[in-house]
Amino acid sequence: MQQKKQSYMNHSANTTYAPLLVSPAQVLRGENILSQSGNAIAKLGKRPLIVGGKQTLEAIEPYLEPIVKKYDLKTTQGSYLPDCTESSLSKLQELASSHQADLIIGVGGGKALDTAKLLAHQCQIPIVTIPTSGATCSAWTALSNIYSEASAFQYDVALDRCPDLLILDYGLIRTAPPRTLIAGIGDAIAKWYEASVSSGDSTSTLTIAAVQQARVLRDILFQKSVVALENNRSDDWREVVDATVLLAGVIGGIGGANCRTVAAHAVHNGLTHIPSAHNALHGEKVAYGILVQLRLEEMLHNNQLAVSARKQLLEFYSSIGLPKTLEDLGLGNISLSQLRQSAEVACQTNSDIHRLPFVVSPEQLIAAMVSTTELSEVASAKAIPES
Numbered sequence: 475m476q477q478k479k480q481s482y483m484n485h486s487a488n489t490t491y492a493p494l495l496v497s498p499a500q501v502l503r504g505e506n507i508l509s510q511s512g513n514a515i516a517k518l519g520k521r522p523l524i525v526g527g528k529q530t531l532e533a534i535e536p537y538l539e540p541i542v543k544k545y546d547l548k549t550t551q552g553s554y555l556p557d558c559t560e561s562s563l564s565k566l567q568e569l570a571s572s573h574q575a576d577l578i579i580g581v582g583g584g585k586a587l588d589t590a591k592l593l594a595h596q597c598q599i600p601i602v603t604i605p606t607s608g609a610t611c612s613a614w615t616a617l618s619n620i621y622s623e624a625s626a627f628q629y630d631v632a633l634d635r636c637p638d639l640l641i642l643d644y645g646l647i648r649t650a651p652p653r654t655l656i657a658g659i660g661d662a663i664a665k666w667y668e669a670s671v672s673s674g675d676s677t678s679t680l681t682i683a684a685v686q687q688a689r690v691l692r693d694i695l696f697q698k699s700v701v702a703l704e705n706n707r708s709d710d711w712r713e714v715v716d717a718t719v720l721l722a723g724v725i726g727g728i729g730g731a732n733c734r735t736v737a738a739h740a741v742h743n744g745l746t747h748i749p750s751a752h753n754a755l756h757g758e759k760v761a762y763g764i765l766v767q768l769r770l771e772e773m774l775h776n777n778q779l780a781v782s783a784r785k786q787l788l789e790f791y792s793s794i795g796l797p798k799t800l801e802d803l804g805l806g807n808i809s810l811s812q813l814r815q816s817a818e819v820a821c822q823t824n825s826d827i828h829r830l831p832f833v834v835s836p837e838q839l840i841a842a843m844v845s846t847t848e849l850s851e852v853a854s855a856k857a858i859p860e861s
């Protein structure tokens with residue numbers, strides 16, 4: 475917080491501004507829009523390397539086949555598995571080079587798309603993203619997360635632009651398990667709780683705009699998620715998919731460095747270092763992380779607004795099935811040393827948890843992680859010794 479204040483005070487003629495990476499160059503969306511996207515894809519390249527998971531690559535085949543024939547594309551396929559890792563990327567780089575790929579097409583969820591985007595960035599060729607679920611806004615953003623071979627979060631990479639083409643085919647998204655959209659809601663709603671903190675007291679036009687968009691996004695999700703999940707043919711379902719895949723990305727694009735992730739994603743990153751947490755989706759861990767963040771604000775900063783925000787979220791999570799506790803994430807039996815390890819990762823010096831306007835120790839974080847549903851009393855973290 476203190477640092478942020480200073481950086482605003484020091485604005486001068488010498489201030490350099492990061493480029494604005496607000497949106498993909500082109501977004502095509504609609505029911506079965508993929509079948510009508512051949513021309514837009516073929517304009518970007520004739521020798522695409524299609525990146526995805528094994529099942530997704532098989533599932534997408536019937537959709538892409540007519541396009542490949544009609545536009546005479548020379549395609550090859552590559553898997554991003556075991557994860558979006560440095561070794562997956564170097565393997566795919568070799569494939570891209572041997573195929574003389576002039577275009578990357580990423581198909582799948584966040585990790586497949588993150589791999590495809592970073593690969594295109596490294597090869598300096600265009601990128602098309604085709605999300606197959608509403609679980610993240612990765613199809614939109616100029617950012618990729620890198621994981622270890624054991625799927626532990628390592629670091630993120632800022633890309634030089636958003637994708638050249640995003641194809642949001644509602645028919646395709648509808649085939650994904652409903653749980654993926656629920657996770658996407660958890661990831662998208664975090665934008666408000668994190669951006670409103672990380673933006674600090676910024677008076678920047680675009681930062682203010684992004685934070686307000688994040689509030690609108692939260693309200694849309696509060697209003698429409700239940701109906702959307704009951705009926706995936708409803709307008710509300712499409713609106714919620716737009717919110718998780720598109721609007722969440724817009725906010726990251728407009729807000730840039732001032733609307734970064736805070737504790738909710740830091741908690742997620744820490745949890746990825748526990749192998750048994752890998753069954754929970756990104757957005758599920760982030761949703762739980764929001765409750766932890768609010769709990770920290772409440773315990774360490776005596777923030778009473780955080781108490782009512784957490785109450786509101788607990789009700790919302792119950793109505794749509796987002797995890798509220800470690801038990802809900804399937805982590806009811808983890809050892810204290812695993813919990814401590816994930817808290818230590820989340821509290822590393824470079825972690826976004828330190829965007830909170832107060833210091834957080836691993837002990838304090840553990841106390842928040844095990845009390846996300848605590849409503850009877852406002853615990854005082856002053857009783858918890860700092861490390």
Ligand SMILES: [Zn+2]
Binds near residue numbers: 661739756760
């Ligand atoms: Zn996320």
